[in-house]
Amino acid sequence: MLQKSKFTAFVELGKFLAQFSLNKNQPQETVLLNDRFYTSFEELLALSQSHNGWFTKEQVYFAVQSWAEALTEENLTKWLSNYDFSNVQPKRVGLILAGNIPLVGFHDFLCVLISGHKVLVKTSSNDQHLIKFLANYLTSVEEDLNDFISFTEDKLEGFDAVIATGSNNTARYFEYYFKDKPSIIRKNRNSVAILNGVETHEDLVNLGEDIFRYFGLGCRNVSKLFVPKGYRFDAFFQAIFEYQEVIHYEKYANNYDYNKAVFLMSNFKLLDNGFLTLKEDSSYSSPISSVFYEFYESLSELKVRLENNKDQIQCIVSNDLIENSIAFGQTQKPQLWDYADNVDTLEFLISI
Known part of the structure; x- marks a missing residue:
């Protein structure tokens, strides 16, 4: 046809x-x-x-x-x-x-x-x-x-x-x-965000969209934050308070209660605002209702690490701190030409 x-x-x-x-x-x-x-x-x-x-x-x-x-x-x-x-x-x-x-x-x-x-x-x-x-x-x-x-x-x-x-x-x-x-x-795959501490309130609100859209179930959802040494999460928690209604969904609330209990029983140190937990962890894949974070000292070293781990990462979100990163709030709005895993599906289909 x-x-x-x-x-x-x-x-x-x-x-x-x-x-x-x-x-x-x-x-x-x-x-x-x-x-x-x-x-x-x-x-x-x-x-x-x-x-x-x-x-x-x-x-x-x-x-x-x-x-x-x-x-x-x-x-x-x-x-x-x-x-x-x-x-x-x-x-x-x-x-x-x-x-x-x-x-x-x-x-x-x-x-x-x-x-x-x-x-x-x-x-x-x-x-x-x-x-x-x-x-x-x-x-x-x-x-x-x-x-x-x-x-x-x-x-x-x-x-x-x-x-x-x-x-x-x-x-x-x-x-x-x-x-x-x-x-x-x-x-x-999972998505990560890189912060440098000078993000605006609007940036962090938009980051909440990247975290909570689809309850965090997608590979384009941010499940890991990289923050500079000494970063304080006050502004982050203030911004994402707009998403507090998420806790009223039973399936999400059940995951929040369960995962928080597991973390606490394991004596992990948590940051918690009543609907999202933050846990310092080197992994990219966090459970529903939780986001992992890690401190970085050198942005150039972080870039090398992310490049080495690119097969685990779907999207990187930042204010242009790294090449080809996505703006806050845009991870769940891919264009037709934004291919999963950076594999050009049409090129593959033309070649078979």
């Missing part, structure tokens, strides 16, 4: 998603197929937390709006202009998706289809409804896409390449099982 028809289908999907926001859903007469899909999608959004307790209304609407903003004609044109799809021979690409945050696997789904391949999707049991709904919308806008999209609940079979996302443990299984196929295997 023509590249243009796929492009148009995703633009129409972006327009459809743009009708839904946390404050007010507003149908637009110019959006295709609203008579078939608008009410059903409203109902699905309302049911999302019953499908996954972490998928609260606020978090699901944030994900939907993020994709609405990404899937514009301008963004898609800018992204795809860097690639040549003319020699792509359609293959069947298997996707094994994660389910930690809403629609977390949709970028891989988009990449496979927009590059000209067919997609075979194995969803996570934690997020199996949203992406299937969007696939149904796409195939209704462009019927030829029916031949390019399929889902399975069984073991992946009959594929030419695979993109699989999982934990470090499951990644070892994936690497063995898919060793004879072209693949991208994604493992656990």
Whole structure:
């Protein structure tokens, strides 16, 4: 099928998603197929937390709006202009998706289809409804896409390449099982923030967004702070007080109580504000409701360390303290060209 028809289908999907926001859903007469899909999608959004307790209304609407903003004609044109799809021979690409945050696997789904391949999707049991709904919308806008999209609940079979996302443990299984196929295997990663003590209140409020969005479940969430020797956390705690409502979500509160108790029973020294604990720790991966921190003396030495550990890090947040860092508050707003693990998915798909 023509590249243009796929492009148009995703633009129409972006327009459809743009009708839904946390404050007010507003149908637009110019959006295709609203008579078939608008009410059903409203109902699905309302049911999302019953499908996954972490998928609260606020978090699901944030994900939907993020994709609405990404899937514009301008963004898609800018992204795809860097690639040549003319020699792509359609293959069947298997996707094994994660389910930690809403629609977390949709970028891989988009990449496979927009590059000209067919997609075979194995969803996570934690997020199996949203992406299937969007696939149904796409195939209704462009019927030829029916031949390019399929889902399975069984073991992946009959594929030419695979993109699989999982934990470090499951990644070892994936690497063995898919060793004879072209693949991208994604493992656990975490994001870090580097502070120098001169951040504004607004910077630190925005850092709270990087920490608490999706309750900290995403690989782009900041789970580790690097702070200068002697740093005091007063301004940090004052700024993130805006996120105190997070403790009213039962699943988050349960994690906060449990992880705090484990830390205290182990006699770890904690900083605590009633909904987030800070623990000095060299690890990058902190449990839900906790952020690790570490002091640094030399920014240049820290840069070397982060470069050496880049396979464990998804994003680095700072006020331009390090090359290619992301501004505070932007980790959960990636552009289409911001690839997970810095692996260019479209280049991989063009090459298979």
